[in-house]
Amino acid sequence: MTAERNVFRAITALFALAGCRMGYSKILDSPSFAEPIQNTTVAVGREAILTCVVENLNPYKVAWLRVDTQTILTIQGHVITKNHRIGVTHSEQKTWYLHIKEVKESDKGWYMCQINTDPMKSQVGYLDVVVSPDILDTRTSPDLIVDEGSNVSLHCSARGSPEPNITWKREDGQMIPQGPDNYVASATGSPLNISKVKRDHMGPYLCIASNGIPPSISKRIMLIVQFPPTIWIEYQLVGAYENQEVVLECHCEAFPKSINYWTRDRGEIISHSNKYVPELIEDGYRTHMKLTLRYLIEPDDYGIYKCVSKNSVGEMEGTINVYKIPDPNSKTVGLISGKGSSKHPKDTTYQQGKSTKDGKNLLYHENEVRDNSSPRTIISRFTVVTILLFHLWSIN
Numbered sequence: 001m002t003a004e005r006n007v008f009r010a011i012t013a014l015f016a017l018a019g020c021r022m023g024y025s026k027i028l029d030s031p032s033f034a035e036p037i038q039n040t041t042v043a044v045g046r047e048a049i050l051t052c053v054v055e056n057l058n059p060y061k062v063a064w065l066r067v068d069t070q071t072i073l074t075i076q077g078h079v080i081t082k083n084h085r086i087g088v089t090h091s092e093q094k095t096w097y098l099h100i101k102e103v104k105e106s107d108k109g110w111y112m113c114q115i116n117t118d119p120m121k122s123q124v125g126y127l128d129v130v131v132s133p134d135i136l137d138t139r140t141s142p143d144l145i146v147d148e149g150s151n152v153s154l155h156c157s158a159r160g161s162p163e164p165n166i167t168w169k170r171e172d173g174q175m176i177p178q179g180p181d182n183y184v185a186s187a188t189g190s191p192l193n194i195s196k197v198k199r200d201h202m203g204p205y206l207c208i209a210s211n212g213i214p215p216s217i218s219k220r221i222m223l224i225v226q227f228p229p230t231i232w233i234e235y236q237l238v239g240a241y242e243n244q245e246v247v248l249e250c251h252c253e254a255f256p257k258s259i260n261y262w263t264r265d266r267g268e269i270i271s272h273s274n275k276y277v278p279e280l281i282e283d284g285y286r287t288h289m290k291l292t293l294r295y296l297i298e299p300d301d302y303g304i305y306k307c308v309s310k311n312s313v314g315e316m317e318g319t320i321n322v323y324k325i326p327d328p329n330s331k332t333v334g335l336i337s338g339k340g341s342s343k344h345p346k347d348t349t350y351q352q353g354k355s356t357k358d359g360k361n362l363l364y365h366e367n368e369v370r371d372n373s374s375p376r377t378i379i380s381r382f383t384v385v386t387i388l389l390f391h392l393w394s395i396n
Helices: 002-021 376-395
Strands: 032-035 040-043 048-055 062-066 071-075 088-092 095-100 109-113 121-135 145-146 151-155 156-159 167-172 192-194 203-210 215-232 237-240 247-253 259-264 276-283 286-291 303-308 314-325 348-352 353-357
Touching: 002 071, 040 048, 048 062, 048 109, 048 121, 071 088, 095 109, 095 348, 109 376, 121 203, 121 215, 151 215, 215 303, 215 314, 237 247, 247 303, 247 314, 259 276, 259 286, 286 303
Parallel strands: 040 121, 145 215, 237 314, 237 348
Antiparallel strands: 032 048, 048 095, 062 071, 062 109, 088 095, 109 121, 121 156, 151 192, 167 203, 203 215, 215 247, 247 286, 259 303, 276 286, 303 314, 348 353
């Protein structure tokens, strides 16, 4: 650096001395700058052009210099520096252009246009180099696997000029949790903190870096929340009559992906057959389990059925009790009314075909109980009274 400065000073002194030795030093003929050098902003990789306009240059010479490094770049139409990206052009010995090709971020700084008068005249202009964002992988979170209920921080770092801003969005368009009961479409800044992460927070998150210099850039971070299976059953008691087709249903949530199957109360796994048709409908970490029971004929067809879900974190099972009821279409089933009639247990589904019925709409009630006001009881009382009156008449 010291050697370069010495060269700079020597060339500058010679440049000024050459001007002093010229015989054209009249004040009226003295050169001047017609306009200031305009500050220039250019994106990295492009070409920058700085313009210096001189009036009455006459026999004097124009040079371009890099101010911060004290480097002479060009003198008149000659390139002095060894930087192959530097060039110089001029128009009618009046307008002088400094060309910097394939601009780098390090080219940012002050540049001087100088005339070798005595005293020397100069003016400066600033070259600003802008850089589109670039995400730093080493300082950005990879895909994360966390347990449900833990606290999560997603980090994202980017460089660029100006300094990029960080915005978070969910790739699937879902809302982002920001504190208790507060959800937003997007969040700014790094890190993105999620307290007590839930299963519905699972999914791809986008870290978007932007600074007004296109293009913006993003990185996809997958947040995976693992939890043991949970099972929800809408109807745990199902009444069905003989030869009826019944559909049993369980709703399961689990991650990692669970193994789901049906068993009987004795533990044997139910496989696909003419009588049993298991079905799984998967949606992300949710699984809708169905079991169709066809042709309920044997007594063993009734009883306890279990839906089982297992993954590497845990397991869970749910039970459904299928019990027999008389066929509501049978002639032996009649409407039983009165204050003594029984009621079915709550949480019960009565099914006919593939549709469900509320128990109160059925004509038949299990555990039928008749009270003393029934027709048979009235007939029996009438008979006893008649016999008693006939006996009294005979004695008389």
